[in-house]
Amino acid sequence: MSSTEETLDQPLLRVTNLAKSYGGNAACRDVSFDLWPGEILAVVGESGSGKTTLLKCISAQLACDDGRIEYLMRDGILRDIHGLSEAERRFLMRTDWGFVHQNPRDGLRMRVSAGANIAERMIAVGGRNYGKIRGTAENWMDQVELDPGRVDHQPGTFSGGMQQRLQIARNLVTHPRLVFMDEPTGGLDVSVQARLLDLLRSLVSKLQLSAVLVTHDLAVARLLSHRIMVMQGGEVIETGLTDQVLDDPQHPYSQMLVSSILPV
Numbered sequence: 001m002s003s004t005e006e007t008l009d010q011p012l013l014r015v016t017n018l019a020k021s022y023g024g025n026a027a028c029r030d031v032s033f034d035l036w037p038g039e040i041l042a043v044v045g046e047s048g049s050g051k052t053t054l055l056k057c058i059s060a061q062l063a064c065d066d067g068r069i070e071y072l073m074r075d076g077i078l079r080d081i082h083g084l085s086e087a088e089r090r091f092l093m094r095t096d097w098g099f100v101h102q103n104p105r106d107g108l109r110m111r112v113s114a115g116a117n118i119a120e121r122m123i124a125v126g127g128r129n130y131g132k133i134r135g136t137a138e139n140w141m142d143q144v145e146l147d148p149g150r151v152d153h154q155p156g157t158f159s160g161g162m163q164q165r166l167q168i169a170r171n172l173v174t175h176p177r178l179v180f181m182d183e184p185t186g187g188l189d190v191s192v193q194a195r196l197l198d199l200l201r202s203l204v205s206k207l208q209l210s211a212v213l214v215t216h217d218l219a220v221a222r223l224l225s226h227r228i229m230v231m232q233g234g235e236v237i238e239t240g241l242t243d244q245v246l247d248d249p250q251h252p253y254s255q256m257l258v259s260s261i262l263p264v
């Protein structure tokens, strides 16, 4: 079997029996799921249900206590991310993975220009030609609906919505195979949120992104995700196709979540 064929029937990310506690408190318990190439999985649940802890564990930002997190490397082999060398993990963080934080300040370098924020990840994958890097940065600014004429401006001079779009451009410029998003539209005004959601929706479909999206906003999950995983008290209590879970939730907690948040 060729490596392409192997890749087709393997998940991009496989999480098995993941557990993480803080002191004696279990934040995640026995979490298992597969993420398939081209799939957007939304992790939903109330505040404190363990969503962010899960996202941090699966993106190697936090060590888990138990379980396995395997990622399909570019050579077509699923590898446990905690068994990777430091260089391999750095490569994933800088190129193959993207991380969109709720607060763009956590994902941007505020003291360098917008262009340099985008360029940094290009340089990490070997980009050396200044003119080409600048051109690509301007092109990405355009793709996320930022004025390329502001390539030399620092992110601090941008609005919150613009900073979020810059953070997205910085992440996508290396064509990551997997993007982790933590409440990407949280903390923004409703109209800014709607515009950003539209942009995200068109980018994920154009680039056929695979992503794990943490959100407490079921409308965001409805718009962006193919599948939903509902968490309560650190456990996954329901998982299924987005429309199925939102239109016909099976677990009483999912029913409560859907009826309390989504207008009928």
Ligand SMILES: Nc1ncnc2c1ncn2[C@@H]1O[C@H](COP(=O)(O)OP(=O)(O)OP(=O)(O)O)[C@@H](O)[C@H]1O
Residues within 6 Å of the ligand: 022, 025, 026, 027, 045, 046, 047, 048, 049, 050, 051, 052, 053, 054, 216
């Ligand atoms: N650094 C920490 N130290 C101790 N307890 C923590 C820490 N981070 C999270 N917790 C606890 O772990 C549980 C899960 O928190 P987590 O932030 O993962 O949930 P969440 O669903 O992402 O919530 P939110 O939407 O508010 O971010 C909560 O009980 C929380 O108080």
